[in-house]
Amino acid sequence: MPRPKTRIQLKNSETILEAALDVFSAQGFRGATLDQIAEVAGLSKPNLLYYFPSKEAIHQALLTRLLDTWLDPLREMDANGDPVTEVMAYMRRKLELSRDYPRESRLFAIEILQGAPRMRAAIEGDLTALVAEKARVLTTWMDQGRIARLDPVHLVFSIWALTQHYADFDVQVRAVLGEGHDPYAEAGQFLETLYARLLAH
């Protein structure tokens, strides 16, 4: 099954990946079992293995697809736009990603936490290159005096950390906030203020 071809293949591959995302993001690679994924997907275990050669392969497929989604918001940061607006928009998009795709965020987090055993190459390649490129853009803006001077890479780290926190540590965030809060709405407000103050001068 190199590439899905028929309608059924497409649909079932999709169902499997969706179920796998559920289970892997909640239990990690080792913690997830094929039986669990099969149950969530509503398929039999041997049927999963008809579509993917191994548990490993399902996980790999998820990660591969994930990285692109994950980097898109940064890719969109436009060197020709207004600096503060661009950074803010990037932060917003990343926060929305946390809100709308928390499972993806956790899958990614677990992978990195465990030393990125199945993602090393992508991290050291695509991701590092993209950050380097955008760091140059940020540096240019700083040189032009359009945003305050800061270490551009750590600025990017800060956006990652602050936005992903709300997805990855969701349980903790909700416990600490208690009832009657909208974590993401409040986070949006807070981060807006934070980056306004940080970038201004």
Add this chain to the structure above:
Amino acid sequence: MPRPKTRIQLKNSETILEAALDVFSAQGFRGATLDQIAEVAGLSKPNLLYYFPSKEAIHQALLTRLLDTWLDPLREMDANGDPVTEVMAYMRRKLELSRDYPRESRLFAIEILQGAPRMRAAIEGDLTALVAEKARVLTTWMDQGRIARLDPVHLVFSIWALTQHYADFDVQVRAVLGEGHDPYAEAGQFLETLYARLLAH
């Protein structure tokens, strides 16, 4: 073995917890095996189970001991100190914790990521109470106009997110920075600037 008593018990319990921290923080609860822990500890598997009744119990012992260490820096934030200094010092202590105890940071992160199945109570109890208390302190400082007005709980979240990022996503941080960087030194600089600008008005 309710409490370690003899010298041997004390030493071996310690060795086991140390090894378990290594393995659990790298692989998660499910991913870790008693054989791995035993090997790292230099003891036989049945011997581990002579000191702890189960894998679960080893993990629990680690987490219990962890939470205190983890909350100490926040406890030390002094309502009678200078606001900016106190917040900065808290951030510093937390960053140092990330630098000096990355395994503990990752153990904690994995636990929360997976929904805190073995820490729910502590999160909803001690941690939430401590944050509520310190949020009141921060609010008082804001009311007195001694630091800029911000959502105090999200301010605490930001410190957690920004400091733990360097331990939890270490692989990514190092990959993106490349050779010849001291992540924690740079982070210290960056965060100092960030909180200076955020808290001033």
Add this chain to the structure above:
DNA sequence: GCAAGATCTGACCATCCGGTCAAAACCCTT
């Protein structure tokens, strides 16, 4: 409506893993 594939499944296997246990080895006190 009928082959030829594509899809699906029950039964099964080998391995791994947490945990047990009886007995061996090792102290420590006297």
Add this chain to the structure above:
DNA sequence: AAGGGTTTTGACCGGATGGTCAGATCTTGC
């Protein structure tokens, strides 16, 4: 140096888990 408690271990168990396979069932193009 002997005896009683403590510590350690090899051998083993039962259940879980990733993966296989032969054959049953369903689709699809003709």
